[in-house]
Amino acid sequence: MKRILTGVALAAALLLSGCGGDDSSTPTSAGSASGVSGNLTVLAAASLTESFNQIGKDFETANPGVKVTFSYAGSSALAQQITSGAPADVFAAASPATMKTVTDAGDANGEATVFVKNQLVIAVAKGNPKGIKGLSDLTNPSLKVALCAEQVPCGAAAKKALAAANVKVTPVTLEQDVKAALSKVKLGEVDAALVYRTDAKAAAADVEGIEFPESSGAINDYPIVALKSAPNPSAAAAFVAYVQSGPALDVLVDAGFQKP
Structure with a gap:
């Protein structure tokens, strides 16, 4: 009888241990809403500063494993940095002409998409x-x-x-x-x-x-694109998609931008 009780207790302990392992693994797999993590570097037109700072925080909240770093400047200067080999994941420009500098150089991963306009x-x-x-x-x-x-x-x-x-x-x-x-x-x-x-x-x-x-x-279109040499391509693609989402567009429109 003692051996039977001991065996039952051991089986119960193993079962509980197995359940505990399942619980502890769930947050790890669900720690990021889109499965992305790591550092993300975004080069963006200076006029996007306030909006992108907010969008960046919102993106980090939705993806707890990601840390977004922004570098703001004139679009032409940023385009020159990219074509000169500066490491970055995403480029958001204030005009198609400056974006063309990057796409013509073959530094874009896919086609750029206009996400807002400005006046x-x-x-x-x-x-x-x-x-x-x-x-x-x-x-x-x-x-x-x-x-x-x-x-x-x-x-x-x-x-x-x-x-x-x-x-x-x-x-x-x-x-x-x-x-x-x-x-x-x-x-x-x-x-x-x-x-x-x-x-x-x-x-x-x-x-x-x-x-x-x-x-x-003289309204300017604002295009965005993930970069071909992005150190974090999955996060770059996720951020580009997020910028075009409803919550991000709400932030941009509230700041005075126009919908594309």
């Missing part, structure tokens, strides 16, 4: 002390105006909008990304700058965005 406004100091109403006001020689350099998407869009309005503006500075141009207004170093609607909205505590009709003809 220019005239950024002025809070309260619009100079009374600026449109592009023609920027020709006033007493005004200091900042523009993005032409090779940067916001600069290319500004050039197109000014041409549509038949307006010639002589800027006091040409900046390498839209955040730098906006900073000049925030610091009071210029009276106005042509920036994206999203950037003016993000800095609403310090600046106002003046809408102008010619901006409708």
Whole structure:
């Protein structure tokens, strides 16, 4: 009888041990919603800073095994970094032209997809002390105006909008990304700058965005793509897909971007 009871107790212990092993393995296999993990490096246009910071946090929450690192700058500078061999997983550009630099070099993994659009406004100091109403006001020689350099998407869009309005503006500075141009207004170093609607909205505590009709003809498409040499290709593909999902699009639209 004693041997029988001992055998039963041993069998029970083994059964419980087996159940415990199943429970401990479940969180490991379900630790990431999409099965991705590791570090993910995203190079993104400066105008995406606030939105992508939030989207990155949301992506990490959905995929606890992933750590997202962003590098923001002018799209043309980022494209040059990629074609020069800089290690990165994803590229999000502020124009198809800068994305083409990467795809033409064979550095993209598949085709780039447009995920949002953006439009220019005239950024002025809070309260619009100079009374600026449109592009023609920027020709006033007493005004200091900042523009993005032409090779940067916001600069290319500004050039197109000014041409549509038949307006010639002589800027006091040409900046390498839209955040730098906006900073000049925030610091009071210029009276106005042509920036994206999203950037003016993000800095609403310090600046106002003046809408102008010619901006409708200079709307920028924002494409995104996973990179061919991505150190973490599975996470890159998952992030590109997530950026195009409903939750991410809600964040982008709330920031002032337009749906593609």
